[in-house]
Amino acid sequence: MRGRMSEEDFMHGLLVSLQARCGEPDRRVADGVLTLSRLFTKQRDELGANYFADPALRRAYLLYFLPVNAAKVASLLREMPALPARPLRVLDVGSGPGAGLLAVLDHLAQRGDATHRGSEVIAVDRSREALQEAEALWGDISKTRPGGLSVRFETVRRDLERPAARRSWKTGAFDLVILANSLNELFRTATDPIARRVKLLESLLGALASDGTCMLIEPALRETTRSLHEVRDRLVAAGLATVYSPCLHERPCPALVHPDDWCHEERPWAPPPMLQAVDREVGFIKDALKFSYLLLRKDGRTIAERGPDVYRVVSEVMAMKGDRRAWLCNETGRPLVGRLAKARSDANAALERWHRGAIVRVEHIERRAGIGRIENSTRVELIRPIEG
Numbered sequence: 001m002r003g004r005m006s007e008e009d010f011m012h013g014l015l016v017s018l019q020a021r022c023g024e025p026d027r028r029v030a031d032g033v034l035t036l037s038r039l040f041t042k043q044r045d046e047l048g049a050n051y052f053a054d055p056a057l058r059r060a061y062l063l064y065f066l067p068v069n070a071a072k073v074a075s076l077l078r079e080m081p082a083l084p085a086r087p088l089r090v091l092d093v094g095s096g097p098g099a100g101l102l103a104v105l106d107h108l109a110q111r112g113d114a115t116h117r118g119s120e121v122i123a124v125d126r127s128r129e130a131l132q133e134a135e136a137l138w139g140d141i142s143k144t145r146p147g148g149l150s151v152r153f154e155t156v157r158r159d160l161e162r163p164a165a166r167r168s169w170k171t172g173a174f175d176l177v178i179l180a181n182s183l184n185e186l187f188r189t190a191t192d193p194i195a196r197r198v199k200l201l202e203s204l205l206g207a208l209a210s211d212g213t214c215m216l217i218e219p220a221l222r223e224t225t226r227s228l229h230e231v232r233d234r235l236v237a238a239g240l241a242t243v244y245s246p247c248l249h250e251r252p253c254p255a256l257v258h259p260d261d262w263c264h265e266e267r268p269w270a271p272p273p274m275l276q277a278v279d280r281e282v283g284f285i286k287d288a289l290k291f292s293y294l295l296l297r298k299d300g301r302t303i304a305e306r307g308p309d310v311y312r313v314v315s316e317v318m319a320m321k322g323d324r325r326a327w328l329c330n331e332t333g334r335p336l337v338g339r340l341a342k343a344r345s346d347a348n349a350a351l352e353r354w355h356r357g358a359i360v361r362v363e364h365i366e367r368r369a370g371i372g373r374i375e376n377s378t379r380v381e382l383i384r385p386i387e388g
Helices: 007-022 027-040 055-079 099-111 128-142 163-169 193-206 222-237 273-282 349-353
Strands: 089-093 119-125 151-157 174-180 208-218 242-245 265-268 288-297 310-313 318-320 323-329 336-340 359-362 366-368 371-373 380-384
Touching: 007 055, 007 099, 007 128, 027 055, 027 273, 055 099, 055 128, 055 174, 055 208, 055 273, 055 288, 089 099, 099 119, 099 128, 099 151, 099 174, 119 128, 128 151, 174 193, 193 208, 193 222, 208 222, 222 242, 222 288, 349 380
Parallel strands: 089 119, 089 174, 119 151, 174 208, 336 371
Antiparallel strands: 208 288, 242 288, 265 288, 310 323, 310 359, 318 323, 323 336, 359 380, 366 371
């Protein structure tokens, strides 16, 4: 049996396969990346149902966006509870060319667990072209997997906005369900898109194993992220799931109180040279993975202990003259908290290591007008940092 793959081996193999299929990135790829970036962000109303049918856009997506999305899924696979020690069933809903399932294959290969032999992964999408690319890439990448890991790959072409399409996942329980950058593209013209998305997720959660995880990833945009917050609130209120992460409570999302608020991740990432070259060509800087997400469970497991003194940092730490501030979130709300330089002490020194996404404990916050204060004697702890 071959040795376990490293994450670097996987990304290298993925890029080699992509370049073999699509060639080296060139000016046409850069133009496609710019077009897709506009459609994914500023011109979302013009985003067609099947942009993979355009060969130029498909090539740009494969060479640039697919590796980034695979890295996002990989980061959450490391964060969520360990996959059960048995042959797995994994469903990627709105899979596109298979970034999520390729990340799963790498995750399993890195762990080399023989109990996962005979696992099954299913890619569901309405785009024939996207599924063809997923099948080809799976064939290429799976050749590099350890000899003892056997995973069956299947593609299912379905329009997920049609209720009948959901029958395709009613054949057994899934250990992992992934929706990566797909939920926001569904039901966009519906009268109540949030209700339709919740209905879809209700059926998916019904097909989720009792110890399984449902992974939702969305773009780090205000519109798409606030919609995800609304979906979260409805799912939790209906008792359909609990949040493993990022939330530290099941109460209504406090970011929805003010229309300009939303929570997203910004995780450290070193893009491979090929993506750096495209970034230079188009003028982007992609030195972090930016996205919003939910890891949902049905067994009540949580990423960390919960309590009124345990918070997630939901902003960058703002270093100001004589002050450090950050927005926090937990069951008590979404306070802006700061510590004056003169209040720094050994007890609260852990604040120096705060960053977006970290889980922290703050013994006491002195509530003042507009801001909560950490005093000299306040004990602060970094419970769980975010890793890339």
